[in-house]
Amino acid sequence: MRPQHLVTFPRNLHPGAWWLWALGLAAAASRTQNPVPLLLILVVTGFVVAARRSNAPWAKSYGAFLKLALIVIAIRIVFQAVLSSGSQGPTVLFTLPEIPVPSDTGIKLGGIISLEAVLRAFYEGLQLATILCCIGAANSLGSARRLLRYVPGALYEIGVACVIALTFAPQLVTDAGRVRAAHRLRGQTSRGLGSLKRLAMPVLEGALDRSIELAAAMDSRGYGRTTDAGRVSRRVTGLLVFGGLLGVCVGVYGLLAGTSAGWVGLPMLLGGCLLAAVGMFFGGRRTGRTKYRPDPWALPEWLVTGTGLAAAVTMFVAVERTPADLFLASVTQVPPVPLLACAGILIAIAPAFLAPPLPRSDRPQTAQPQQLEVAA
Amino acid sequence: MITFDHVSVTFADAPAPVLRDVNLTIPEGELCLVIGRTGSGKTTLLRAINGLVPHFSGGTLSGRVLVDGRDTRDHRPRDLADVVGFVGQDPLSGFVTDVVEDELAYGMESLGLPSEVMRKRVEETLDLLGLAELRHRPLTDLSGGQQQRVAIGSVLTTHPRILVLDEPTSALDPLAAEEVLATLQRLVHDLGLTVVLAEHRLERVVQYADRVVLVPGGARPVRDGSPEEVLVDSPIAPPVVELGRVAGWQPLPLSVRDARRKAGALRAQLADLTEPPHTAEPVAGSTAGPVAVTEHLVAGYGQTPVLQGISTTISAGEIVALMGRNGAGKSTLLKTLVGMKRPSSGRVHVDGQVPAELKPRDLLRHVGLVPQVPADLLYESTVGRECTQADKDAGVESGTTRALFERLSPCVDPAQHPRDLSEGQRLTLALAIVLAAEPPLVLLDEPTRGLDYTAKHRLVEILRDLAAAGHGIVLATHDVELVAEVATRVLVIADGELVADGSTPDVVVSSPAFAPQVAKILAPQRWLTPTDVALALADAETVSR
Incomplete structure (x- = not known):
């Protein structure tokens, strides 16, 4: 067996695997507004980042994304609770001085602030914040720039x-x-x-x-030296690829929104994938470029990707079976714990152990004082 | 290896050709140095070697350039990538990836080499250039010298036969420059590479060159030959050559070592003469106190103090040179003096004021800084408008800046765009803008970056005039020859602390890193520049008659 297949062999995991894992979690987060699974996803991403991040500059980006997420939640609460008249409930927290605005606009300035409005805004903001943190985790574990190599x-x-x-x-x-x-x-x-x-x-x-x-x-x-193609073949591959990617986008939307007609979801996604693959195959043949030291795609990559996918799939199944647990009917009730969904999310914590450890030179050095940004 | 056959280059919209009728042959395995004033066409000549001129730059090239048997007329730069490696002026702006190892592989990926070959060549290149320790480091974290070596490595991996470098050491401190030049030296001697490089700092490279190509500019004919031949009457020459001319040595020495071996007689002749003191002359009619005072100054970024307790005083009429490694704190000290940075403890007073608390409107009347990139100060679309705006900013009579600029840099068309000026002209424009408000303290950050010898001489005169007029001047610089020419006092900063503070001869003569060439040749006597020696000899002659 090649050492790349061992989960204990120190190396950098393929960035694509990290992104697929994170996108799986993000997809799971997009299907629920129950704070319990959302917070669990946050914990899982934070734990894995802490366990497997390198000392590269972009590895610190998770913290930045976390801050951004908090800002998103704050803005959401302010706008929805203070400025929107539509979302208020019966439990009044306090009343602010109100500036009268014509009622048919749906906007208010000040006035009553109800618990329902604040909680709903918080839950919805939390969903967005969780998705942001998933992206942040992907970025700090496998930098976007390294991903672009592939x-x-x-x-x-x-x-x-x-x-x-x-x-x-x-x-x-x-x-x-x-x-x-x-x-x-x-x-x-x-x-x-x-x-x-x-x-x-x-x-x-x-x-x-x-x-x-x-x-x-x-x-x-030597940039572009080995790329030789006629205009027609370039156009055709371009059309195939972009048509395919468009199909993928529509398909993913259909799947995640879960509300559109049946043909928009899975069939569109598969069709788009096929089209894009054909385009990329033909387009890829025309470049004579080679790749230096590509990261291998071995067993750990499959495992990491698999756990992310597992989290997404269990969430989708859970939404089918018990939708009430994941989209709360009344925000003031104590949120139930959706066992199936939570179990799925907990699978996705496994990369903290399944992803290979980093080579010694890439590990963050905790013993030394934090390295400061060199003055520009 | 490289043949220029009746080559002329004319750019679009240019009235005259940049290069006219160049005939040049550079044989294999030579280190060829291209010298000339800024704007003389050095860069054009270099870029013609790998076809960037005219394929990339536009313009018309007549004649023929043959590189390893390939004609640049029907080979684009990318088709020559496996024959010519080209390293531009700023290594950072030529990097495509973000990690050392990937950058080395980039060229090979473009050429489509198989991965085993790439793997092997990257390892070889890492060892050849001593970059193995840095292989996983982000490119932006490297020092200037390391970046330059990575840039050289990244073109070497395609195994070119020719390496072309445009001013590889002009932005580097003396030690980093040594590092890069030693690398080039090794490539020429061990691999038999043909190296063509342009450089302003002749004193650093001329002793390594097998051939010198002088591009005089103004479409005058290009000359080439051995360094000794070309430098005999070249208008640009390093101090060691100038001293050789003064002493009448034949053939001219190119290195300190050559000159030292010939200098016995000259030292004997100079033994009884007194060296000029290189100290500030008291400013006539000025009783004012110091223009700047710092006391136990500490400043830094975040938790890292860059300056660790600097105490010094700068008086009117002084020209103070601030020297030290890159990152030693030179720029930070200048920034603190100009109020761009607040000290975290200690005191800074400039002209009796605390600079960080002054409003921008008042600041420019007390202290002025010409930044490392003078273009940062400029934003108007013509030189004329730039000057008018500066008058308005400084609240002085209109025309003041124009007059200053005319004096510093005569014969510039005011309708020109500041970007089209030469480096030297841009520097003087920035200086004129700063001087319009007549600040008692003038700071210059690396003023000789990209300046040729002529522009440097001009700068020396300007600085002396300013000091005589009662300005206090501080310049942060790596250029030891400039310091020898102009400074009346030298401060050496290392690791944020002041390690030397004294008159120029006291500080530089005995220092291996900061001594100018003349001091190294004539030590233990304390001569600093060829001009000093020439004047002293001339004086002695008139007296003896």
Whole structure:
């Protein structure tokens, strides 16, 4: 047996496996508004991230996503409880001074705040927050950028564009900071529309210069040398791939929304997958690029992906069998514990042990004081 | 290996060709140094080697460039990727991936090499360039010298026969530059690679070169030959060569070692003469106190203090050079002096004020900073408008900045876009803008980055004039030759602490890293520049007559 199949052999797991695992959990989260399974999903993602994250800069992004999630919940509560007149219930918590607004708009400013409105907003916000945290976990375990290496050949150019955008966005922020500081030296305050124009000019010019430099560097390193295809074949593969991906999107929507007509769900998804696969197969044949040290897809990858999928599937089954447990009829009741769904989610904690441990050099060093960002 | 056959290059909208009728042959295995003023067409010459000119840049190329038997007319840059490796000025902007190992493999992936070959070549290249420790590190975390070595490695993996580098060391501190040049040296000697590089800092590279190509600019003919031949009357020359010219040594020495071996007679001749003091002259009619004072200054980012208790005083009329490794705290000290950074403890007073508490409107009357990238200060679409805006910002009579700029950099069309100026002109424009408000303290961060010798001489004159007019000047720099020319005092910062503070000769003469070439040649005597030596010799001659 190749060592890659051992769950104890230290290596980096394929980023695709982490993303599929996280998407499975996110899909599960999208089918329930019961806070019990939602909180359980949060715990599971947090636990796995803590167990298997590396010391790379993007591995810290889970914390950022968690903060974003809290903000989402707060905004949701403020908007729904304070500004919406439709969602109030009988249990009044307190009353704020109200500014009268025509009643047919559905908007209010201040007035009564009821427990039902706050709780409903909290549960709905929690659902969104949980999905966000799943994405955050995927990003910190297998960076989006590493994932882009595995974009199929037919989509290679788009993948490269994404990678470059990911590099340039933080660079733009640094540049803007530097230029703003420089403007202070010219005696200008950084406020108002005029300052935006003054900021934009040097930053955008700098970005343009850099992109031209990068294009020259890529050209002289052989970018696009092995890609040979006629215009017709390029168009056909492009059409196939995009048609297929569109089908996949509609199919996934149908499946997750669970409300649309039957043909929108699974059949559309499968058809889209087929179309995209054909397009990618033909498109992939035209590039002569090779891949350096691709991460292997071995047993641990299957296991990790499987646990994510298991969580999603059990959730879907649970929704079919006991919908009342997962979409609460009354928000004020104590949320029931949907056993089946929770069991499924708990399976997804297994990657904390099933994913191979990281090589020593990639482990976060807890003994040393936290490494600080080097001053730019 | 590389043949230029009657090559002329004209860019679109340009009135005259950048290069005219270049005939040049660079044989295999040579390290060829391309020198010339900024804007003379060095970069165009380099880019013509791998076909970026004209395939990428546009313009018209007449004549023929043959590289390893391939004509660049029908080979695009990507078709030459396995023959020519091209490393641009800023390594960071040429990186496509984000980890060292992937970056090394990128070129091979594009060429479609089989994975076993890639695996082997990456390992070999990691060892060859001493990058094995860094293989999993993100590229943005590396130091400048390491980034430059990764950039070189990333083009070497396709096994090119020629390596072309555009100013590989201009942004590096002396030690990092050594690191990169030693690597290049090894590639030439061990692998027989042909290396073509352009560089302004001749003192760093000229002793390694087998051939020098002088691009004089203005479409005058390109000259090439052995370094000794070309440098005899080249307008740009490193201090060691200038000293050789002063002393009349034949053939000209190229390295400190060569010169030291010839310098016995010159040292004897100079033994009785007194070296110029290199200290500030008191400013006429000024009784004002110091322009800047720091006391036990601590500043940093987050939990890491970068400056750890700096106490110093800067007086009017002084030109203070701030030296030290990259990341030692030079820029942080400048930022603190200009109020961009608040000290976490200690005191900073500039012109009697606390800079971080001043409103931007008032700040520029007390202290001015020319940043490392002077273009950061500029945002208007023409030089003229930039000057008018600066007058308004500073609240001075209109035309002040224009007049200053004219004096610093004559003959610039005010309708030009600031981006189209040369590095030197852009620096002087930024300096003029800063000077418009007449701040008593002027700070410059790495002012000689990308400046050629002529522009540097001009800068030296400008700085001396400013000091004589009573400005206090602080410049953070790696350029030891500039420091030798202009500084009246040197501060060395290491690890956030002041490790040396004294007159220029006191600090630099005995230091292996900061001594200028002339000091190394004439030690233990304390001469710093060829000009000093020439003047002293001339004086001695008139006296003896």
